[in-house]
Amino acid sequence: MASIFGHALTAYALGKGFSKEMITWKFWLLGIICSILPDADVIGFKFGIAYEDFWGHRGFSHSLVFALLLGILVTLIFYNKKILSRAGLALIIYFTICTASHGILDAMTSGGLGIAFFSPFDNTRYFFPWRPIQVSPIGAGKFFSIWGIKVLLSELIWIGIPVGIYILAMHFLKRKKFF
Known part of the structure; x- marks a missing residue:
């Protein structure tokens, strides 16, 4: 998996495409939580759920269906007055993409x-053919090691630079009134 830092940075960048009226602390926090939440499935290890099981790590909680359901649920709970508007649809899309970005980075x-x-239609596990991001260790204790430093350096290159370019592009496009 990518680290929580890489996932959170991606959610932050995705939010930069939204108008200032929509962006609040709640918006940022919920987007970041959506981007990190799929890894809550690691708790299954404590209950004997095998990695490769439906509820195992990188299983259903990393799926596109889960991303959509979470996007809808977060919008319903935290933005229920906007749910039937264009802003509500935009929020559903944002929270869904934040959640889906988790699986994309992990792949x-x-x-x-x-x-x-x-999943749940097909539980086959997939990777992308190009896998440049160093896998992050599971658990905070293992993260604060040489392995964790290698992960952060890898993410700086493969997540940080593209995200930085995207943020700059959004800033430029907004200044030029493209959005």
Whole structure:
């Protein structure tokens, strides 16, 4: 998996495409939580759920269906007055993409069993052919090590630079009134 830092940075960048009226602390926080939440499935290890199971790590919680359901649920709970508007649809899309970005980044890592993108319809695990991101260790103790430093350096290159370019592009496009 990519680290929580890489996932959170991606959600932050995705939010930069929205208008200032929509962007609040709640918006940022919920987007970041959506981008990190799929990894809550690691708790299954404590309950004997195998990695490759439906509820296992990188299983259903990393799927596109889960991303859509979470996007809808977050918008319903936190933006229920906007749910039937264009802003509500935009929020559903944002929270869905933040959640889906988790699996996309994880499919670009150097380890694990792959991502069940199409669960619950197909539980096959997939990786992308190009996997430049160093896989992050599971657990905070292991993260604060040489392995964790290698992960952060990898993410700086493969997530940080593209995200930085995207943020600059959004800033430029907004200044030029393209959005």
